[in-house]
Amino acid sequence: MIEICEVGPRDGLQNEKKPVSTEEKVHLIEQLIDAGIRKIEAVSFVNQKVVPQMADAEEVMKAVPKREDVTYAGLVLSRSGLERALLTPVDIVHVMIAASDQFNMRNARRTVEQGVAEQTAVMKDAGAAKRPVAGVIGTVFGCPFEGDISISRVLKIADAFLQAGCEQITLADTTGLANPIQVQAVTRAFIDEFGDHTPLGMHFHNTRGLGIANSLAAYQAGVKIFDASIAGLGGCPFAPKAVGNVCTEDLVHMFEQMGIGTGTDLNKLIQTAQWMESVMARPLDGMVYRAVGA
Amino acid sequence: MIEICEVGPRDGLQNEKKPVSTEEKVHLIEQLIDAGIRKIEAVSFVNQKVVPQMADAEEVMKAVPKREDVTYAGLVLSRSGLERALLTPVDIVHVMIAASDQFNMRNARRTVEQGVAEQTAVMKDAGAAKRPVAGVIGTVFGCPFEGDISISRVLKIADAFLQAGCEQITLADTTGLANPIQVQAVTRAFIDEFGDHTPLGMHFHNTRGLGIANSLAAYQAGVKIFDASIAGLGGCPFAPKAVGNVCTEDLVHMFEQMGIGTGTDLNKLIQTAQWMESVMARPLDGMVYRAVGA
Numbered sequence: 001m002i003e004i005c006e007v008g009p010r011d012g013l014q015n016e017k018k019p020v021s022t023e024e025k026v027h028l029i030e031q032l033i034d035a036g037i038r039k040i041e042a043v044s045f046v047n048q049k050v051v052p053q054m055a056d057a058e059e060v061m062k063a064v065p066k067r068e069d070v071t072y073a074g075l076v077l078s079r080s081g082l083e084r085a086l087l088t089p090v091d092i093v094h095v096m097i098a099a100s101d102q103f104n105m106r107n108a109r110r111t112v113e114q115g116v117a118e119q120t121a122v123m124k125d126a127g128a129a130k131r132p133v134a135g136v137i138g139t140v141f142g143c144p145f146e147g148d149i150s151i152s153r154v155l156k157i158a159d160a161f162l163q164a165g166c167e168q169i170t171l172a173d174t175t176g177l178a179n180p181i182q183v184q185a186v187t188r189a190f191i192d193e194f195g196d197h198t199p200l201g202m203h204f205h206n207t208r209g210l211g212i213a214n215s216l217a218a219y220q221a222g223v224k225i226f227d228a229s230i231a232g233l234g235g236c237p238f239a240p241k242a243v244g245n246v247c248t249e250d251l252v253h254m255f256e257q258m259g260i261g262t263g264t265d266l267n268k269l270i271q272t273a274q275w276m277e278s279v280m281a282r283p284l285d286g287m288v289y290r291a292v293g294a
Numbered sequence: 295m296i297e298i299c300e301v302g303p304r305d306g307l308q309n310e311k312k313p314v315s316t317e318e319k320v321h322l323i324e325q326l327i328d329a330g331i332r333k334i335e336a337v338s339f340v341n342q343k344v345v346p347q348m349a350d351a352e353e354v355m356k357a358v359p360k361r362e363d364v365t366y367a368g369l370v371l372s373r374s375g376l377e378r379a380l381l382t383p384v385d386i387v388h389v390m391i392a393a394s395d396q397f398n399m400r401n402a403r404r405t406v407e408q409g410v411a412e413q414t415a416v417m418k419d420a421g422a423a424k425r426p427v428a429g430v431i432g433t434v435f436g437c438p439f440e441g442d443i444s445i446s447r448v449l450k451i452a453d454a455f456l457q458a459g460c461e462q463i464t465l466a467d468t469t470g471l472a473n474p475i476q477v478q479a480v481t482r483a484f485i486d487e488f489g490d491h492t493p494l495g496m497h498f499h500n501t502r503g504l505g506i507a508n509s510l511a512a513y514q515a516g517v518k519i520f521d522a523s524i525a526g527l528g529g530c531p532f533a534p535k536a537v538g539n540v541c542t543e544d545l546v547h548m549f550e551q552m553g554i555g556t557g558t559d560l561n562k563l564i565q566t567a568q569w570m571e572s573v574m575a576r577p578l579d580g581m582v583y584r585a586v587g588a
Contacts, residue, residue, distance in 0.1 A: 217510065
């Protein structure tokens with residue numbers, strides 16, 4: 001049994017230039033829930049000038065179905081984001097930092113060390129407000145500016161995050177640089193360091209076609225939690241090199257075919273992907289939804 | 295170290311409606327060789343009314359570079375195909391049959407049993423003509439008409455092929471139905487039956503996005519020979535559900551990143567994929583060649 005954390009409404013949509021209405025986002029989330037998805041990164045609380053697609057985070061969180069069995073996550077990159085998140089009913093706050101100095105400098109004008117200090121303070125504030133928090137570490141498997149990232153640096157950040165109260169760590173391959181052997185090495189190092197009781201998620205992008213293979217490799221090494229995006233949302237029609245997250249229904253198809261439960265209904269996910277294609281009005285990256293009938 | 299058998303010129307192009315000239319095919323093959331590819335399924339000897347793109351098989355084989363270190367394969371589906379193949383300098387004849395009765399009935403109006411009898415006779419004739427021969431078994435991992443295919447049936451066909459003189463068996467996932475656990479089960483059963491000295495190739499399609507993950511799984515189970523198609527050729531612009539072979543440069547990228555040699559130059563493969571895109575005049579399925587610079 002694995003758990004999917006659906007990130008389509010957040011990571012999937014954030015780079016899309018075509019505006020998606022609050023109603024459409026909420027309808028997407030309703031369909032995902034109907035298909036059995038129980039964890040959804042629904043919004044991010046970021047500067048709307050930088051990410052206009054996420055400007056309606058508060059409205060989305062007001063309108064989504066309130067259900068005991070569904071966990072909504074909201075992504076936060078700074079204290080101001082946390083302040084917004086705490087005014088909404090998000091069930092868990094995802095606080096992120098990249099493991100690369102150069103990536104952090106370019107995106108948030110801070111080093112990793114500075115970022116960890118700031119973000120662990122944000123995590124503690126979330127905890128003080130009784131809001132669960134998870135830590136997301138970006139560029140774990142390589143940085144487009146800095147190159148290789150040492151596993152020890154990743155483990156050090158994860159340790160700081162766990163000490164600050166994170167109930168899960170997610171390791172993200174922000175620009176699709178991971179390979180299966182590396183994924184297994186990092187996973188084993190994480191489990192060696194923090195034990196297999198510490199919830200560990202993986203967040204893969206399919207930039208170089210390895211999203212599914214890396215997910216398989218991570219599963220083989222012990223990972224049970226996977227971020228994924230319906231229809232592989234996250235590509236951008238105006239930047240063909242920006243490729244989306246690993247595709248939810250493609251990942252579900254693989255695991256279900258392997259006899260590994262996902263708790264979801266593949267046919268409903270495929271219908272949701274087809275609906276999403278109609279909303280975006282272009283072919284999306286998912287393979288299974290296009291193969292139906294093949 | 296793994297070996298790529300490049301099938302772009304044959305399986306990649308055969309469904310393409312846009313005519314590709316003999317000169318373009320030969321130039322593709324020249325570029326593949328320059329990139330380090332040493333085995334190429336260059337042509338098929340089939341009815342040109344059914345597969346017009348392969349009508350110039352003899353001309354292609356006349357024009358390709360003759361090199362001691364390059365092996366050219368030609369696909370043969372019947373005795374008449376073999377007769378044509380033997381008049382060309384193809385180094386090895388690939389003789390194919392599907393493991394599904396219904397697939398064979400629809401495509402060649404014969405049962406598996408009839409097909410095995412006919413094709414093993416073709417193999418023996420090839421051997422008598424001193425031409426090496428390999429056996430390709432299709433629909434091994436599932437048939438769109440018949441559903442599941444038993445491993446024992448696949449092993450029985452492979453045994454007949456080996457007894458008829460095949461120096462390699464390739465197991466093909468004709469319509470992209472394989473999953474990683476199944477791939478490993480079939481691979482282990484094959485190795486249990488025929489030993490790990492019997493050359494075993496895998497031929498995956500990416501119809502449901504699992505081509506690379508299945509290749510990884512096969513490698514983990516002991517497979518060292520992989521069919522692949524430059525730029526993921528094999529999709530068809532007029533039939534969006536027909537998806538191509540696993541992509542050569544994407545597969546090479548994965549293995550090289552994992553520290554597993556392929557004997558090829560990834561940059562030259564990427565350049566070849568980009569050239570192929572210009573020939574086909576549409577975006578192809580490969581991910582790595584589009585991610586360059588991402």
